[in-house]
Amino acid sequence: MYFIFRCDCGRVLYSKEGVATRKCVCGKSLKVKERRIFKKVESAEEASQTVQKMQEEIYGASVFKKANEIPKKRF
Numbered sequence: 001m002y003f004i005f006r007c008d009c010g011r012v013l014y015s016k017e018g019v020a021t022r023k024c025v026c027g028k029s030l031k032v033k034e035r036r037i038f039k040k041v042e043s044a045e046e047a048s049q050t051v052q053k054m055q056e057e058i059y060g061a062s063v064f065k066k067a068n069e070i071p072k073k074r075f
């Protein structure tokens with residue numbers, strides 16, 4: 001079982017059942033038990049797809065397409 005939840009920064013994350021903390025790419029360590037679980041899925045693949053789908057719903061699919069096309073820049 002994998003849990004889907006969000007960080008305070010807005011990113012959607014997933015973690016395997018039994019994992020106590022998950023570190024977000026923003027640097028924050030999240031206690032999985034304290035997060036609101038949006039969804040529970042069976043496989044890592046499903047979890048990864050769910051995260052991607054949620055990110056697209058939140059930020060819009062075009063943002064992610066652009067991010068893939070344009071090399072990352074430091075601001």
Ligand SMILES: [Zn+2]
Nearest residue numbers: 007009024026
């Ligand atoms: Zn974060």
